[in-house]
């Protein structure tokens with residue numbers, strides 16, 4: 135069953151961590167590296183390159199880097215190209231999802247580095263595909279494996295592949311927004327499956343509050359992630375990066 139595996143940064147070099155972290159991520163576990171230097175961008179950048187190929191950030195890149203993004207709440211949340219609020223720039227609840235759902239090939243690894251946690255709330259949420267497979271009613275799981283769900287490329291499955299190499303791609307909001315503009319709409323039964331699946335995720339989700347200098351790494355195609363809401367007035371600050379596997 136997928137779990138959070140913890141390492142302590144100061145006891146390991148990047149090279150020592152690299153293989154262990156990659157092996158945990160490939161098996162669907164999430165990794166937390168405690169005491170990761172959170173203000174030295176060169177250390178973060180070196181670590182990103184050790185894990186894979188960084189994906190260039192389109193927005194909010196920190197000064198001097200195109201691969202590390204700031205994640206924080208804005209007074210006026212940022213909008214996506216279609217004019218919808220980007221939930222990571224709000225303080226609201228962000229349900230479990232895959233990052234870059236609308237991309238043809240979403241990122242393989244997501245990294246979130248806590249520079250300053252919120253005083254309350256803001257827990258990171260996660261649930262692994264193995265756990266989803268073992269707990270979700272079989273008929274609903276099978277329905278999610280059918281090409282019935284909206285994506286910019288057309289209808290496709292939420293869960294792809296065979297048992298040992300399955301992947302999950304899910305973002306309820308993006309699926310429903312895609313459906314609004316699609317020529318071939320989803321069937322009512324597919325929308326019902328999405329609602330049932332979201333209710334299941336909400337019930338089964340696990341939460342973990344990241345502390346300052348915690349680096350959370352998630353396999354984006356084997357684990358869904360999200361975030362609890364937090365107070366508007368706080369100073370919660372995170373850095374995020376996205377990576378694709380080297381091979």
Ligand SMILES: [Fe+2]
Pocket residue numbers: 231232233359360
């Ligand atoms: Fe995300």
